[in-house]
Amino acid sequence: MPSPTTYRADYCQALADFGTLADFARHIGVPYSRVRYWYCRHPEFSKAVKAMIYVQPTRYRSAYCEDVVDFLKDGYSLAAFAGQIGVTHRTLYYWIDKHPDFAEAVKRAQAQSALWWERRILEFAKTGQGNASAIIFGLKNRASDEWRDKTHTELAGKVEQVHRIERRIVRPEHSDG
Numbered sequence: 001m002p003s004p005t006t007y008r009a010d011y012c013q014a015l016a017d018f019g020t021l022a023d024f025a026r027h028i029g030v031p032y033s034r035v036r037y038w039y040c041r042h043p044e045f046s047k048a049v050k051a052m053i054y055v056q057p058t059r060y061r062s063a064y065c066e067d068v069v070d071f072l073k074d075g076y077s078l079a080a081f082a083g084q085i086g087v088t089h090r091t092l093y094y095w096i097d098k099h100p101d102f103a104e105a106v107k108r109a110q111a112q113s114a115l116w117w118e119r120r121i122l123e124f125a126k127t128g129q130g131n132a133s134a135i136i137f138g139l140k141n142r143a144s145d146e147w148r149d150k151t152h153t154e155l156a157g158k159v160e161q162v163h164r165i166e167r168r169i170v171r172p173e174h175s176d177g
Helices: 011-017 021-028 032-041 043-051 064-072 078-085 089-098 100-127 132-142
Strands: none
Touching (some): 011 021, 021 032, 032 043, 064 078
């Protein structure tokens, strides 16, 4: 029996049963680098790999629409929700692009998060309890359209058009002085 690091032609057909090349490598007990080596060295294996369906199974669940609203209502960020469910924030933005229902839920959730932070600032104003800097930071990050330091720059004066550009090259006199 050949060692598991030896390429076998029947691996080409076996690939069809796996979603990823990494899954296949784990199944046959070889490092991923070995499978990549076979990909480069054996054209039939390379062809079989290219024929694999490279669609990653999505972790998206419609229940996340409710979950994101429920989670962010306590003032958390979208990045914190990503951490909570074990995905990256980029994955969430991908889901927002691909699932309109999730995109709408995220908008509602972000509004709920901003509400949580605004309640904290009102509570601070009434009782003096809390950390004003942290609350303001939270508001600037959760509701930046309404809670950012705005600067308004206005330029005044007259703009004149230049009609003529003149270029002179001045050469100093050479002196032996």
